Amino acid sequence: MTLLLELMAPFEAHTDMPCTDEDPELFFAESPSDIELAKLVCGPCPLKQECLAGALQRREPHGVWGGQLFIAGEVVARKRPRGRPRKVVEPVVEPAVGSPAREVAA
Numbered sequence: 001m002t003l004l005l006e007l008m009a010p011f012e013a014h015t016d017m018p019c020t021d022e023d024p025e026l027f028f029a030e031s032p033s034d035i036e037l038a039k040l041v042c043g044p045c046p047l048k049q050e051c052l053a054g055a056l057q058r059r060e061p062h063g064v065w066g067g068q069l070f071i072a073g074e075v076v077a078r079k080r081p082r083g084r085p086r087k088v089v090e091p092v093v094e095p096a097v098g099s100p101a102r103e104v105a106a
């Protein structure tokens with residue numbers, strides 16, 4: 001508890017932090033759209049630089065801090081949606097004119 005109070009001390013004088021009006025879960029959301037919303041909430045925050053610097057210093061494992069998304073302790077641009085990535089669609093290759101494959105297809 002003492003550590004938490006020490007971490008929050010620089011922020012206590014500021015009541016104009018936009019995140020204080022939001023559900024804290026928004027900053028640790030699963031949905032990429034909610035994460036983008038959390039980043040927007042941080043936009044006008046007067047403590048954005050300090051918040052980001054603190055998160056980098058503490059090596060925050062995840063969440064939105066200072067308008068940036070942390071995943072596994074790294075700042076990443078976007079959160080990927082859950083599930084498998086899309087399969088790569090192979091381009092359709094037409095057989096060359098005069099090739100046996102082209103004649104069979106015709």
Ligand code: SF4
Pocket residue numbers: 017018019020041042045046047048049051052064065066067
């Ligand atoms: S930058 Fe930090 S303090 Fe400011 S709104 Fe975002 S999470 Fe809150």
